[in-house]
Amino acid sequence: MDHLLTIITFAPLVGMVLILLCPRDQHNLIRWLAAAATVPQIVIAIYLYAHFDTATTAVQFAERYPWVPAYHINYFIGVDGISISMVLLTALICFISVFASFGIEKGVKGYFALLLLLDTGMMGVFVALDFFLFYIFWEVMLLPMYFLIGIWGGPRREYAAIKFFLYTLLGSVLILLAMLGLYYYNPTPTFDMTKLAANAASYSITFQRIAWIALFIGFAIKIPAFPFHTWLPDAHVEAPTAISVILAGILLKMGTYGILRVNFGILPAATHDMAWAFLGVVGTINIVYGALCAMAQTDYKKLIAYSSVSHMGYVMLGLAAFTAAGINGAVLQMFNHGTITAMLFILVGVIYDRAHHREIDGFGGLASHLPIYAGITGLAFFAAMGLPGMSAFISEVLVLLGSWQVHPIMTVLGASAAILTAGYMLWTYQRIYLGPVNDRYIGFSDLSARELFTLVPLAAIVLILGVYPHAILGLLNTSLTHLNQVVIASAPHTASVALAH
Amino acid sequence: MQLDNVASLSHFIPELVLSGAIVLLILLDLIIVNRRVAGALAMAASVATLLLVIAGGASNTWLFNGMVVFDSFAFFFRLLITLATIVAVWMSIGSVEVRRCEQGEYYAILLSASLGMFLMAEANNLLMAYLSLELVSLTSYILTGFLKHNRRSQEAALKYLIYGGVASGTMIYGMSWIFGIAGGLDFGAINAALSQSGTGSSLAVFIALVLILAGMGYKVASVPFHMWAPDVYTGAPIPITTFLAVGSKAAGFALLTRFFYPAISHLAADGNWQALSGVDWPQLLLVICMITMTLGNLAALQQNNMKRLLAYSSIAQAGYALMGFVVLSNDGLRAMMFYLIAYYVMDAGAFLVVMIVANATGHEDIDAYRGLAWRGGLVPAVALAIFLFSLTGIPLTVGFIGKFYLFAAAIRGQFYILALVGIINSVISLYYYVRPIRTMFLDEPEGDEGAVTAEAWNYGLMGALAAATIVLGLYWGPLIDFAGRSLKFFIGPA
Numbered sequence: 005m006d007h008l009l010t011i012i013t014f015a016p017l018v019g020m021v022l023i024l025l026c027p028r029d030q031h032n033l034i035r036w037l038a039a040a041a042t043v044p045q046i047v048i049a050i051y052l053y054a055h056f057d058t059a060t061t062a063v064q065f066a067e068r069y070p071w072v073p074a075y076h077i078n079y080f081i082g083v084d085g086i087s088i089s090m091v092l093l094t095a096l097i098c099f100i101s102v103f104a105s106f107g108i109e110k111g112v113k114g115y116f117a118l119l120l121l122l123d124t125g126m127m128g129v130f131v132a133l134d135f136f137l138f139y140i141f142w143e144v145m146l147l148p149m150y151f152l153i154g155i156w157g158g159p160r161r162e163y164a165a166i167k168f169f170l171y172t173l174l175g176s177v178l179i180l181l182a183m184l185g186l187y188y189y190n191p192t193p194t195f196d197m198t199k200l201a202a203n204a205a206s207y208s209i210t211f212q213r214i215a216w217i218a219l220f221i222g223f224a225i226k227i228p229a230f231p232f233h234t235w236l237p238d239a240h241v242e243a244p245t246a247i248s249v250i251l252a253g254i255l256l257k258m259g260t261y262g263i264l265r266v267n268f269g270i271l272p273a274a275t276h277d278m279a280w281a282f283l284g285v286v287g288t289i290n291i292v293y294g295a296l297c298a299m300a301q302t303d304y305k306k307l308i309a310y311s312s313v314s315h316m317g318y319v320m321l322g323l324a325a326f327t328a329a330g331i332n333g334a335v336l337q338m339f340n341h342g343t344i345t346a347m348l349f350i351l352v353g354v355i356y357d358r359a360h361h362r363e364i365d366g367f368g369g370l371a372s373h374l375p376i377y378a379g380i381t382g383l384a385f386f387a388a389m390g391l392p393g394m395s396a397f398i399s400e401v402l403v404l405l406g407s408w409q410v411h412p413i414m415t416v417l418g419a420s421a422a423i424l425t426a427g428y429m430l431w432t433y434q435r436i437y438l439g440p441v442n443d444r445y446i447g448f449s450d451l452s453a454r455e456l457f458t459l460v461p462l463a464a465i466v467l468i469l470g471v472y473p474h475a476i477l478g479l480l481n482t483s484l485t486h487l488n489q490v491v492i493a494s495a496p497h498t499a500s501v502a503l504a505h
Numbered sequence: 506m507q508l509d510n511v512a513s514l515s516h517f518i519p520e521l522v523l524s525g526a527i528v529l530l531i532l533l534d535l536i537i538v539n540r541r542v543a544g545a546l547a548m549a550a551s552v553a554t555l556l557l558v559i560a561g562g563a564s565n566t567w568l569f570n571g572m573v574v575f576d577s578f579a580f581f582f583r584l585l586i587t588l589a590t591i592v593a594v595w596m597s598i599g600s601v602e603v604r605r606c607e608q609g610e611y612y613a614i615l616l617s618a619s620l621g622m623f624l625m626a627e628a629n630n631l632l633m634a635y636l637s638l639e640l641v642s643l644t645s646y647i648l649t650g651f652l653k654h655n656r657r658s659q660e661a662a663l664k665y666l667i668y669g670g671v672a673s674g675t676m677i678y679g680m681s682w683i684f685g686i687a688g689g690l691d692f693g694a695i696n697a698a699l700s701q702s703g704t705g706s707s708l709a710v711f712i713a714l715v716l717i718l719a720g721m722g723y724k725v726a727s728v729p730f731h732m733w734a735p736d737v738y739t740g741a742p743i744p745i746t747t748f749l750a751v752g753s754k755a756a757g758f759a760l761l762t763r764f765f766y767p768a769i770s771h772l773a774a775d776g777n778w779q780a781l782s783g784v785d786w787p788q789l790l791l792v793i794c795m796i797t798m799t800l801g802n803l804a805a806l807q808q809n810n811m812k813r814l815l816a817y818s819s820i821a822q823a824g825y826a827l828m829g830f831v832v833l834s835n836d837g838l839r840a841m842m843f844y845l846i847a848y849y850v851m852d853a854g855a856f857l858v859v860m861i862v863a864n865a866t867g868h869e870d871i872d873a874y875r876g877l878a879w880r881g882g883l884v885p886a887v888a889l890a891i892f893l894f895s896l897t898g899i900p901l902t903v904g905f906i907g908k909f910y911l912f913a914a915a916i917r918g919q920f921y922i923l924a925l926v927g928i929i930n931s932v933i934s935l936y937y938y939v940r941p942i943r944t945m946f947l948d949e950p951e952g953d954e955g956a957v958t959a960e961a962w963n964y965g966l967m968g969a970l971a972a973a974t975i976v977l978g979l980y981w982g983p984l985i986d987f988a989g990r991s992l993k994f995f996i997g998p999a
Contacts, residue, residue, distance in 0.1 A: 072982045143900040150939075154947045162947050166939060173935050177928035180909070184916040184924075 008048050009065050009081045012095065013127045015044040016120035023117045031112045035102075038116040042099040042123065049095035056088055058478050061486040063133060063198060071137075076187075076194050080134040085483020086264050089335060089476050090130040090257055093342045096465075097253040098123045100458045104350055105246040107357060108156065115156055118148035119246070126254050130261065135183050135195040138265075142258070143176050149247070149255075157242035164235075164242035171235040175225035179262075182218040185211065186270060201269040204494065212274035219267050220282055226259030229320065230289045233313050240309035245353025248305065252312045253346040257338045260319045264335070268323070268487055272494035279324045280411065287320025288414040295424035299431075304355070304362040307432060308348045311388060314425065315341045315396075321418050322403035325410045326492055331484045332477055333402025339476055340387075340395040340469060347384040347462045351377070354455055355436075358448045364432055369441035374450045378437045380459055385429045387466045390422060395469035506566045513568035516575055519557040519583065523620045526550030530613040544598040547612035551594050551619075555587040565995040567629060571691055574629035576995035581842060581988070582626035582759040585849060589752030590619040592853045592966070596744035599963045601864045603742050606651055618644035618748070622756035625724075626763075631680045631690040634760055635673070638720060641753060642669045648748075649741040661740025668733040672723035679716025686710060692768035693996055699769055699781055707783030714769070714786050721764065724757030727827060728797040731820045735804075738816030743863060746812060747856040750819045751849045758826060758845060762838060765790075765830075767994040776835040777918075791831045795923060798824025798930045805937045811859045811869050814937060815852070818896060821934060822848055828911045828927055832918040835992055840910035842988040843981075847907035850977065851895040854970035857963065858889040865957040874941050876950030882957035884964065886945040888971045893938040895974045898931050903977035910985065 019041020026034050057064060066082030083091055101119065108115050125148070128141030146169060154165030187193050189211055190203050207215075225232040236256075240248050263283070268275050294314030301307040315337070322334030354377060355370070356362050371378035387394040390401075400422070408415045451459070469475060514521065530543055537543075563580035567573070593615060597603045603611065621640030628634040646669065650662025684690055686709055687698035699710065723730040738746045765786065770778045780787050801821030808814040826848065829841030859869060862885065866873045878886040895904030908931065915924040959967075977984060 072985075074982065074986065140900045143905075147894065147899065151946060154943065162943055165947070166936070166943065169939065170932060170935060174932045177931055180912065181916065181924055181928060184909075184913050187913070188917050 007067060008052065009083065009131045010067055012045050012048040012052075012091070013081070013124055013131055016041050016098070016123035016127070020117045020120040020124075023113060023120065026113060028113050031109075034112050034116050035106055038102045038105075038120060039099075041120055042095070042102050045095040045123075045127070046099050049092050052083065052088065053092060053479075056083070056479055058085075058482055061085065061483045066133070071134075076196075077136045078134045078196065079137060080196060081128075081131040081137070082133050083131060085480045086269075086335070086487065087130045087261070088479050089339045090254075090261055091127065093257070093339050094123075094127050094130060094254050096461070097250060097342060097346055098126070100346065100350075100462065101246040101249050101253075103454060104249055104353065104458045105244070106454055108244065108246075111155060115152070118152050122148040122152065122250065126250070126258070129258055133197045135186070135197055135200065135266075137195075138197070139176070139180060139183060142179070142262075143173075145255070146172055146176070149251075152247045153239055153243045156244045156247070159242075160238070161242040164238040167235045168239045171225050171232065175222035175232075178218040179222035182215040182222070185215050185218075197265065197269065201490075204270055204272055204490075207271065207273075209273055209277075212271045213278065216267055216271045216274035216278055217282075219271070220263065220278075223259040223262040223267070224282075224286070226262070227256055227290075227316050227320070228259070228313065229286045229316075230293055230313075233290070233294075236313060237306050237309045240312075240349075241303060241306050245349060245356070248309075248349040248353070249346045252309070252349060253342040256312060256316055257342060260316065260323065260334070260338055263323065264487070268491055272491040275491050276326070276495040279326070283320045284324035284407075284411050284414050287317045287322075287324060288417050290314060290317030290320060291418045291421045292317075292424070295421045295428065299424060299428040302364055304364050304432070304436070305349070305352045306362075307364065307428065308345065308352055311348075311425070311428070312341070312345055314421065315345070315388070318400055318403045318418065321407050321411075321414060324414075325403075325407040326488055327406040327409060328481075328485050328488060329402045330406025330410075331488045332480055333399050333404075333406055335480050335484060336469075336473060336476055337396070337399035337403060340399045340466070343462050343465050343469075344384060344387045344396055347380075347459055347466070348388060350455070350458055350462075351381050351384060354451065359445065364435050367436040367442060367445065368439045369437070370445060370448075371437040372441055373446060373448055376450045376456075380451070380463060381437065382433065383463055383466070385433050387470075389426045389429050393467075393470045395466045395473070397470060398473040507571055508566055508568050510569055513573075516561065516564060516566060516568055519554045519561060519587075520620060520623055522550060522554055522557060523616055523623070527613045527616045527620070530616070531610070534610060534613070540604070541598075543612050544594065547594045547616060548591070548598065550616060551587060551591045554619075555584075555591065558583045558587055563991075567995075568627075571693075572630045572633045573624065573627045574995050575627065577991045577993040578759070578763065579627045581991035582755060583623055585755050585845060586619060586622045586626060586752055589622075589748060589755065589849060589853070590616070592857075593619075593744050593748035593752065595962070595966055596747055596857060596860055597742075599864070599960060600742060600744050600860055602652060602655075603744060606653070611648070611651060614644050614647050615745075615748070618648065619752070622752055625756040626759035628760060628763070629692050631683065631692075631695075634764065635677055635680060635720075638676075638724065638760065639673060641724070641756065642673060645669075645745075645749060645753060648745045649737050651745065652740075652742055655740070657740040658742070659740075661737045665733050665737045668730075669723065672719050672730055676717050676720025679713045679719070682709060682713035682716065686713065692763070695768050696996070700771065707781065710781065711784045711786065714765075714784065715789070717764070718786075718790075721757060721761045722793070725754050725761060725823045725827075726757075726820050727793055727823050728800050728820070729793075731797065731801070731823075734820055735813055735816040738819070739810060739813045739869075743812070743856055743860040746816075747853050747860075750815070750856065751853050754819070754823060755845050755849065758830075758841065762830065762841070763994065766838070767996050770833075772835075778833045778835075780833065787831055787833055790827065791920070791923065794824055794827035794831050795926045796824075797821070797827060799926065802930050802933045802937070805934070808937070809871050811862075811871060811874070811941065812856075814871070814941075815855055815859070818934070818938070819852060821930065822852065822896065824930070825908065825911060825927065828923060829914055831923070832914050832920055834914060834918055835989075836917055837911075837914040839985070839989045839992050840907070840914045842991065843910055843985050844907035846984065846988070847895070847903040847977070850970055850973045851892045851902070851904050854967060854974060855889060855892040855896065857967050857970065858885045858892065861885050861959040861963055861967065862957055864959065864963075871941055871944050874944045875948050877945040877957060880950040880956060882945075885957060885959065885967065888967050889945065890942045891971050891974055893942055895978070897935050897938045901978045902974050903981065904974070906978055906981045906985075
């Protein structure tokens with residue numbers, strides 16, 4: 005039981021090695037091997053969930069071994085309230101993605117090997133507590149992602165893949181510089197994120213600001229925050245279904261997770277200064293701009309991609325508020341968006357597999373032939389709109405409540421965008437699933453058992469968290485509230501702000 | 506300790522073995538017709554040299570009355586140069602284009618170049634520095650033009666010769682200035698003379714250094730002395746290109762470092778170096794370093810020939826390595842030395858794959874790589890991808906670790922602009938390093954490119970280099986320690 009996090013991180017890598025040893029034409033063996041490699045993650049995730057101590061802010065299930073002692077680089081992993089929900093999300097989404105990939109017929113061996121490598125990279129980012137290790141995992145993800153989009157993607161896959169690669173590499177190298185800066189400016193050079201956070205006060209405010217911006221750009225590209233979002237629609241449209249699911253379900257969360265872990269945790273004073281502009285204003289732009297762009301799309305998948313831009317804006321807005329409700333809502337929104345958007349991309353994939361196109365106006369009346377499909381899509385759409393009773397409702401309301409006291413104008417703008425969201429979602433639903441029946445699609449089969457198997461767990465989680473958000477919030481609250489306090493307390497002019505109120 | 510000519514010989518065994526092998530190869534060429542023997546002999550001599558270098562270690566002595574120094578720094582580069590020689594010989598044995606030439610001379614000249622590089626790394630006297638550099642240059646000209654029926658090869662040799670002649674002429678002119686100012690050619694004497702205030706004007710010293718830089722910068726292919734590199738790298742036989750890229754460049758860095766650091770600068774107690782007051786070569790080299798990497802990367806973006814692409818890439822890589830050189834600290838020099846090892850592993854690997862593909866298809870253009878992964882060349886395709894990602898500096902490869910230390914040294918020395926230019930260049934370089942990868946994996950083969958297979962020994966070396974790229978990217982602690990330990994210049998009994 006001492007190495008749970010190591011197992012949860014590297015089990016997929018073991019699966020990858022086994023797959024590489026398989027004969028190339030044993031497609032089913034490879035598929036089930038990949039599925040089996042993600043099962044330990046689910047099992048351990050459930051164990052972690054059950055045994056996670058919600059009362060402490062300390063790092064749990066930690067493991068630490070020296071790696072390159074001369075440079076204070078350690079293999080240091082663990083989870084706390086900031087990362088636990090993301091670990092659960094990664095285990096879940098990766099498990100589902102493997103099943104969503106069973107339809108892949110080209111280069112099966114390579115595909116699943118890369119998928120599992122990607123899985124290890126993502127899980128590693130969320131459990132790593134050594135900055136160097138974090139960075140390694142962060143960049144390792146780029147390689148499988150590049151090939152997964154580039155080889156198995158749509159017609160413009162090469163363009164989308166290299167664009168994704170270049171954007172994220174630019175962000176990564178900025179993070180690298182900031183990381184080295186933090187290392188050398190710490191009184192005792194270290195990459196240990198918990199120690200870096202503990203020494204936060206020793207950094208000068210000028211240094212903090214420069215490092216903050218470098219880190220922010222690095223993470224914002226992943227979120228993706230306006231104006232760094234342009235890689236996302238391209239990547240999503242070209243990526244195969246399961247990769248879109250991972251991209252929107254997990255990768256985007258790494259951006260906001262990084263901001264929480266590094267910018268909030270290690271550079272609290274600069275966070276306090278800059279968050280309103282870089283997270284608040286940019287987040288609001290994301291919400292409104294993403295929704296408007298989504299409304300204008302004619303490609304079903306691109307529409308969902310832009311809705312992700314919009315929904316990630318709520319996360320940023322919540323983080324910018326420095327209130328308990330805001331920060332809790334933001335992380336809950338990360339989890340909820342992960343599950344909902346995963347559903348949406350699987351649903352797009354379902355119809356694309358049958359119709360081989362994604363033109364919204366090319367469909368119509370699908371509900372009468374594919375009732376189950378239309379039903380689950382309806383559920384996912386309502387969830388994405390943030391209807392009460394669905395998980396996203398809770399998180400968006402928490403974000404808006406938390407933000408209202410601090411940034412009323414942004415909150416009003418963000419809340420109003422819910423109307424836009426409802427607008428494009430319902431309009432899309434109407435054009436695809438309702439209306440006159442398009443004869444071309446009469447023979448289509450409804451959801452297969454495999455497709456249902458990927459969708460039902462997600463739908464169940466969306467519904468459960470809609471009525472019982474505490475299932476996730478309970479894990480987060482202690483750590484996040486503490487982190488929020490740290491940021492507020494670090495501000496050099498806290499006293500004067502308090503007086504002004 | 507300073508030894509006379511006879512006493513020095515016992516410390517000079519690796520070089521003597523190389524010299525013996527050279528003579529033997531020339532004689533063999535007259536007697537034996539079998540071409541395989543020459544390659545085998547050259548290989549045996551290189552491996553023997555490697556073992557002898559390791560067995561000899563570093564002994565902190567001056568040999569031949571102070572012409573040559575045997576210290577940890579020289580040991581490091583002798584090791585690296587021997588490894589480069591082994592790769593070059595190995596590749597020569599497996600290369601189709603080299604197989605078509607007369608081999609006896611070829612290996613004799615190759616080992617002579619190797620001997621010259623040894624002396625460059627050990628030179629402790631401007632005269633020795635000049636002679637060794639010339640030895641490497643002259644042999645390199647011949648090797649570059651060795652493909653007698655290939656016009657590109659001939660043209661490259663001529664260009665190399667002309668540029669080389671100008672560069673070394675400029676350098677020896679600069680050396681004469683130094684001799685005039687310092688009154689000696691020995692590095693120790695130069696250091697002692699220049700550090701006394703009032704010895705010559707600082708402007709004169711600066712001019713002399715700029716002139717000398719022409720010769721040394723030409724060897725490492727830094728801007729503005731890089732012009733020969735693309736043509737020579739493209740025209741030369743691939744094993745020679747590899748040897749020039751990893752061996753000659755490493756020797757150039759060794760000489761550059763020994764001259765600009767222990768010979769004319771001072772080591773402070775905190776591990777930082779101090780340049781002569783009033784002689785601002787670090788600023789000059791800082792600018793050169795930034796321009797070198799930027800120009801190399803930008804020019805590489807447009808290339809369609811793999812050798813030419815890797816040639817421009819090697820200019821950019823020299824720029825990265827110079828990052829460690831210009832920050833004036835032991836941290837930086839250690840990072841530079843580590844990077845040279847990393848560069849050796851990944852660049853030799855990349856050229857090896859280029860050779861495997863050229864052997865099989867007869868082409869060096871990127872088009873020849875189309876769909877390589879899907880037409881039976883998955884193994885070389887994966888290996889090339891590993892080497893190219895390493896050259897970009899993506900983690901899990903030794904290239905990333907190398908760049909990590911370079912950036913760390915720059916940040917620690919507060920060279921922020923340099924670090925920023927470095928990372929922007931890394932991002933730019935991704936675009937052209939990924940191009941062959943995209944062609945190999947993302948494009949479908951069109952059917953007219955030909956299958957790619959290679960002999961087991963080529964695959965063996967490729968596998969070893971690819972494994973080294975990844976293993977050193979995961980566990981590099983001992984290697985960086987070794988680079989750190991090697992960073993000791995013997996400048997006299999303490």
